[in-house]
Amino acid sequence: MAVHINPGNFALPAFFGLAYPYILLVNIIIVLTWAALLKFEALISVFIIALGFTHLKNYIQIGKHPGNKENTFRVMSYNLRLFNYFENDDTYSEKKVLEFLKDQHPDILCLQEFFINGNPSQKEAEFRKALGGEYYTHIKIIGSGKNRYYGIVTFSIFPIAGRGEIIHPGSSSLSIFTDIIIEKDTFRVFNNHLQSFRLRKIERSFLDEITYPDDKEALNEMRKISVNLKQGFVRRAQQSQVVKAQINHSPYPVIVAGDFNDTPVSYSYRRIRSGLYDSFVSSGYGAGFTYKGNYPPNRIDFVLYDNALESRYFEIVKVKYSDHYPVIAYFRKRN
Secondary structure, eight states, rough: OOTSOOOTTOOOOOOOOHTHHHHHHHHHHHHHHHHHHTTTEEEEEEEHHHHHHHTTTTEEEOOOOOOOOOOOOEEEEEHHHHHHHHTEEEEEEEOHHHHHHHHHOOEEEEEEOOOOOEEEEHHHHHHHHHHSSOOEEEEEEEESSSSSSEEEEEEEOOOOEEEEEEEEESSSSEEEEEEEEEEEEEEEEEEEEEEOOOOTTTOOOHHHHHOTTTTTHHHHHHHHHHHHHHHHHHHHHHHHHHHHHHHTTTTEEEEEEEESSSOSSSSHHHHHTTSEEEEHHHHEEEEOOOOOOSSSBBEEEEEOOOTEEEEEEEEEEOSSSSSSEEEEEEEEEEE
């Protein structure tokens, strides 16, 4: 139900959609337990698992031979968590991240929660130089205090023919689209950072909430978290409709990347993906979790594409500079 019902109309299914991998795990344990006891009730959970089985491949790809990277161009998406600038530790990661990105050298690089401390034009030039100096850029930033900015940026080694942005009213969420010329063909690349749950200011940790249910403060925090979750579901549903309208009006084949802040079992993901392919589903292998913060791991970072392209390989790079892992899709144009 979560993928079909707009949270703005009824939000409860969205909570269960968010928890899908873990609900699935519980059902598998129940099946194994009842089967070991020779209980016919095992068939109930088997039926439930089968009912939602189509969602499983959006999280895990098994029994598939990994593709190859030959004659492809690479699209990377990565949420930087502002280079950890506002974290209460010494993990500021700008230099390390830039070194990592330079080593990866993606052809198209979509970054979210990009942070600038200083003059924006000067810092943009410094970042471009640190990445090797050969990238064209499309950046959208918002002020966040004195000489501090955060935003979203797309780097491309291919020429950029056009730039545009998508406005999300009443939100700090950002989406941009960039028209990129690849071997005489133009593609429109959407880079998105959709509404977050805004949990950082009120979270203690997920384990605190479930370990100390009698703690009134913890219960109060859980109530706040549930409200923030609902607001996030509703806003992302609205934003996904706006982004999808832009995708549908694109005069060029599209690539849609970014941090959706929602899982494959969500209304917003299904809305945006409609008519597109998911590069992890097409050419990924293993578990697709891309988020690794204080809350349970999940898959919220995506690279989608249309049938003008073929996804040949997909990887999740397990580096620890953010609470997200970068994802890379390897594409080849269809003949």
